[in-house]
Amino acid sequence: MQQPTCINLRKVTRYHCGNVIRNMIFSKRSLFGIIEQDEEQIDAVFTLIEYVYYFSISDYLPWLSVFDLDGHKAIIKKAYATATKHIDIEVDHRIQTWKDGNKSLEEDILDVLIMLKDTNGNPLMNVKEIKAQVLEFFMATVDNPSNAVEWVLAEMLNQPILMQKAIEELNIVVGINRWVQESDLPRLNYVKACIKEAFRLHPFMAFNVPHVSVSDTIVGEKYFIPKGSIVLLSRLGLGRNSRVWEDPLKFKPERHLGMEDGGEVVLTDLNLRLLSFSIGRRGCPAVKLGSTITTMLLARLLQGFTWNLPPNSPCNDLIESSKINHFSTLPLLAQAKPRLAKVMYL
Numbered sequence: 001m002q003q004p005t006c007i008n009l010r011k012v013t014r015y016h017c018g019n020v021i022r023n024m025i026f027s028k029r030s031l032f033g034i035i036e037q038d039e040e041q042i043d044a045v046f047t048l049i050e051y052v053y054y055f056s057i058s059d060y061l062p063w064l065s066v067f068d069l070d071g072h073k074a075i076i077k078k079a080y081a082t083a084t085k086h087i088d089i090e091v092d093h094r095i096q097t098w099k100d101g102n103k104s105l106e107e108d109i110l111d112v113l114i115m116l117k118d119t120n121g122n123p124l125m126n127v128k129e130i131k132a133q134v135l136e137f138f139m140a141t142v143d144n145p146s147n148a149v150e151w152v153l154a155e156m157l158n159q160p161i162l163m164q165k166a167i168e169e170l171n172i173v174v175g176i177n178r179w180v181q182e183s184d185l186p187r188l189n190y191v192k193a194c195i196k197e198a199f200r201l202h203p204f205m206a207f208n209v210p211h212v213s214v215s216d217t218i219v220g221e222k223y224f225i226p227k228g229s230i231v232l233l234s235r236l237g238l239g240r241n242s243r244v245w246e247d248p249l250k251f252k253p254e255r256h257l258g259m260e261d262g263g264e265v266v267l268t269d270l271n272l273r274l275l276s277f278s279i280g281r282r283g284c285p286a287v288k289l290g291s292t293i294t295t296m297l298l299a300r301l302l303q304g305f306t307w308n309l310p311p312n313s314p315c316n317d318l319i320e321s322s323k324i325n326h327f328s329t330l331p332l333l334a335q336a337k338p339r340l341a342k343v344m345y346l
């Protein structure tokens, strides 16, 4: 009998998210046609994301930046070159295609960005801005969904009853003769509750992206925030707050069921008891897209495969990294066995 394959779920989830956003922007899942290079690009995007959050002395004393005392500049430069190399080639090529009149239909995000016009009918964004926007889309798409799905599966492998409940829901809503579709998502409330619980307990980063206040502000009638302050919102501080959440350190998806009007679970929390997509002017503009990418990924992994821990691992060490992000230190490894008929995977 064939042994189940052991899968590195961190790689699978990260590279899948890369493929999704590549497809949406460029209408192709691979920029290189070589898997290793696509993966290298996504690894470089993750390095860039990580360094958004690192403390650097030159953020406070900019004249020190030439010395690159902490070595961050060199690392970021290298990662930036890898992350953008093929993005830049694709963007240049597509702009030329439009200029040459070889394209007349907007078919993906890149076409839309190129064709955006200001009120005078001139291009809204220059080439540099389009390239920067494309990179931002990559950075915004790959981190939260992949991290949440890896953590949900890790928690499920330690508490198989949770996986069983999610699979029962998938069996009822979707069945086993077709793949889960986006139109099923409103009814996959348990699956979404698992993701929301991962956002609460295991956010991708401890803090949101740093912001600077542009004017003196008073928050909650008693906290004065002077202009120019660096403001960090603690995702952990909210998500694990025992005054807000009962049993805050326990992974308990049920706590999110039946909380919203109409009973449909959504991954945001408008009452800000957890920070998934944040809120306000700098909140995520892609709540629907981010929710869809994350839920589809988890639902398909659960629908398509039976997951088990590799032999000799009685449970996962859900060890959080002592580094800046909150991944478990080691990538999640699990054995996958197809659970649908062979024909479904062709």
Ligand code: HEM
Residues within 6 Å of the ligand: 136, 137, 138, 140, 141, 144, 145, 208, 209, 275, 276, 277, 278, 281, 282, 283, 284, 285, 286, 289, 290, 291, 293, 294
């Ligand atoms: C589960 C998936 C996602 C989560 C949890 C998420 C979460 C967030 C959060 C918390 C912020 C605010 C960061 C801050 O404090 O400045 C943000 C900003 C942003 N997100 Fe998302 N995001 C997700 C997916 C996406 C996707 C798929 C896109 C687009 C392709 C996207 C585009 C953006 C952009 C452009 C911003 C910056 C908004 C601004 O500063 O004006 N996000 N996201």
